[in-house]
Amino acid sequence: MLRKILAVDDSALIHQMYKLFLSRYKNCKLISAMNGLEALDKLAQEEGIDLILLDINMPVMNGLEFLQRVQKEPAYQSIPVIIISTEGKEEDTIRGLKMGAKGYVKKPFQASELHGLIEKIVGQ
Amino acid sequence: MSDFQISPELLTIYLEDARGHLEALDHALLALERDGLDAEVIAAVLGPLHTLKGNSGMMGFTGIKDYVHRLEDVLAQVREGNVRLTPAAFDVLFGGASGLRDAVERACTEAQEARDLVPERAALDVLLTQEAGRAPEAGRAAAPQPAASEPPPTEADPEAPADWGRRAVDTRHVAVRSNMVRVDFGQLDNLLNLVGELIIYRTKLHQVG
Numbered sequence: 001m002l003r004k005i006l007a008v009d010d011s012a013l014i015h016q017m018y019k020l021f022l023s024r025y026k027n028c029k030l031i032s033a034m035n036g037l038e039a040l041d042k043l044a045q046e047e048g049i050d051l052i053l054l055d056i057n058m059p060v061m062n063g064l065e066f067l068q069r070v071q072k073e074p075a076y077q078s079i080p081v082i083i084i085s086t087e088g089k090e091e092d093t094i095r096g097l098k099m100g101a102k103g104y105v106k107k108p109f110q111a112s113e114l115h116g117l118i119e120k121i122v123g124q
Numbered sequence: 125m126s127d128f129q130i131s132p133e134l135l136t137i138y139l140e141d142a143r144g145h146l147e148a149l150d151h152a153l154l155a156l157e158r159d160g161l162d163a164e165v166i167a168a169v170l171g172p173l174h175t176l177k178g179n180s181g182m183m184g185f186t187g188i189k190d191y192v193h194r195l196e197d198v199l200a201q202v203r204e205g206n207v208r209l210t211p212a213a214f215d216v217l218f219g220g221a222s223g224l225r226d227a228v229e230r231a232c233t234e235a236q237e238a239r240d241l242v243p244e245r246a247a248l249d250v251l252l253t254q255e256a257g258r259a260p261e262a263g264r265a266a267a268p269q270p271a272a273s274e275p276p277p278t279e280a281d282p283e284a285p286a287d288w289g290r291r292a293v294d295t296r297h298v299a300v301r302s303n304m305v306r307v308d309f310g311q312l313d314n315l316l317n318l319v320g321e322l323i324i325y326r327t328k329l330h331q332v333g
Contacts (some may be wrong), residue, residue, distance in 0.1 A: 011141060011175050011178065012137050012140075012141055012177060013134065013137045013138050013141055013179045013182065013183075013184065014178070014179070015132060016133070017128070017134070017182060019196070020128055042314075055178075057170060057171060057174045057175070058171075077309050086177060086178040086181070087178075087181070087193060088174075088177070088193055088196060089174070089248050107178040107181050107182055108178075108181030108182045108189070109182075109283055110128075110183070117157055124190070
């Protein structure tokens with residue numbers, strides 16, 4: 001059962017959409033971060049994060065740099081990561097998958113696409 | 125077709141975000157026109173454009189998303205030196221930015237795309253396909269044309285680099301882009317200081333007189 005999802009994206013709109021899309025997972029807490037650095041803070045503060053939804057192109061610390069740090073940290077490396085990429089940056093998505101991300105969804109995506117991938121990866 | 129409802133709340137968040145990104149685009153274009161090619165300026169605006177593209181796609185504003193995608197391509201080519209920043213290229217970029225802003229505002233007002241950006245996108249395509257430094261007037265031809273009541277455009281030398289001073293007196297550009305004048309904060313601050321000094325000296329002269 002999903003308890004906590006960390007969503008990392010520099011767009012307030014995408015965070016609002018996550019609220020809508022993920023509301024179907026009852027009792028699941030959605031934690032938001034606007035960049036990789038903020039996401040590292042959230043990881044340190046919040047225990048039991050089950051899934052990370054990760055944008056790549058962000059200021060301060062981008063998604064790939066964040067992913068690299070997560071993969072180096074034993075406490076976090078088992079948390080599945082789904083890359084949420086945008087058209088035109090396919091090479092970054094491939095890099096992210098090589099670095100250990102479990103899957104990706106390309107913007108624009110449907111809520112059902114995200115649900116399908118989450119359920120495939122975490123077995124919800 | 126989206127499997128979720130575009131709510132007024134989502135439109136508000138999208139618009140607020142988009143306005144910030146469009147402002148970043150305006151600043152970048154003005155800086156490029158004033159100072160010439162600067163890879164850092166282009167890199168700084170590509171991030172906001174990428175986010176605007178992603179957001180527009182999520183809202184189902186495909187025309188806006190496609191235009192921004194093409195604009196990203198053009199700016200990347202400018203950064204690589206494959207597209208030159210001629211006056212004609214700036215016509216296309218500024219005209220496109222104006223159209224993009226209109227498209228975003230109208231999409232948010234009407235909760236669906238109401239402004240066609242195909243002509244602006246075609247103008248970007250011309251910039252991309254023409255060889256660097258060749259036939260930049262084609263870009264001007266594909267750009268949105270001014271209204272018939274406006275004065276005829278000043279002929280610009282296509283081979284000439286962007287010239288801030290010369291373009292500053294071309295009223296057609298000003299009329300097409302915006303009804304606002306952007307002034308560097310430092311200059312404005314300096315001007316206010318000078319006005320302050322002027323008032324002080326005038327008062328002193330009155331006292332002497």
